[in-house]
Amino acid sequence: MNTDKQSRISYYVINGITMYRLVSAPFLLLLAIKGESDWFKWLIAFSFLTDAIDGPLSRKFEVTSVFGARLDSVADDATVLVSTLGLWIMHREFIYSHWIVIAGLFALFGIQTIAALIAYRKVTSFHTYLAKTAAVVQAIFFLLMFFAWPFSTAAFYIACAVTGIQLVEEIILVIILPEWKANVKGLYWVWRPQRKPVNKAQEGSNR
Template identity: 30%
Template sequence: MTTIKENSWNVPNALSAYRILALPFIIHSIALGNKQLFITLLSINLITDILDGLIARLFRLQTELGAKLDSLADIGTYIMAFAGLITLEQEFVAEYRYGFVCLITLWMLPQFLALLRFGRFPSFHLWSNKATGYIQGIFIFTFFLFGFWKPYFCFMLVFSCLAYLEELALVLTLPKLRSNLKSIFFVFRLKK
């Protein structure tokens, strides 16, 4: 029996690898306190995140390696986004600390539980997580360029927390980690 090997060297995987390689430069921009450089580098990471998924789906270049690279790049970008916000906008973060603590806790919980249960981070690529990435990216981008708008911030918090709860439910209920799932509803419908 022959096994078909997937081609791991493709444009979406290269874009995910770029996002990982960009992380030290984002850290450097935060350490310098350079908001302009931070938002520029972070925006490039967010745009390449959109592109890698779009290209992978459009040209059917989705691979297991790509899902893992994308998830790792997402985690790194997510951590850098909040590290930049916490470091560069300390007063704002202090004022809304309870919202940020809730958001970060609900994001970290499925990550650590997946590491404990399965030995790796989840790479579900749920629709809710994709939407959350866009919503959070828009929040961070507009916050640094145009300032704070509380209604959008509250919407971002609620939507993000619901998406993280969906991921948590999957980590707790799936017998093994699977990549590229659409939604918890599809997973449970397939079980019936």
């Protein structure tokens, strides 16, 4: 099999894995509404698993693309949204007890999204290190809740803290980056002064 064909197959397979999260979201919501909690929790766990593997696979097989980055961002948001709605359906008392924190996060997300639409006319796909960390702690919290494991409240506050910081970072990135970019590591890497290439001829003359 030639390299081009392998690359095309890898591209479609990896984007298909990402697409699963997006396509499955409404079906997962339907399962939650119908009270199929066992099916819901295992399939949402599978969605989080696909989120964990599609990024490393795309880097390993070098099939990163703007389309893939945007698809991944939308699929991630859909998974978190359906997880939150599932939490509201199955554990409504938890939502009521922490609604102020949750509302604050949704407000930050709304500000970030509106700012991106104004600046770039599309949502961001920064995929910062903080965003990847937030995705992990969010997944841990939701799985703890849906599988009725302990430490859910502690995981909730950790997830909210990391997510809040991540959203603030992305709001700042939207403000300071004039053009849409994918796979931005974070503010530190944007602000870090770039080392100027050394002019070998000049370097030799200065010795």
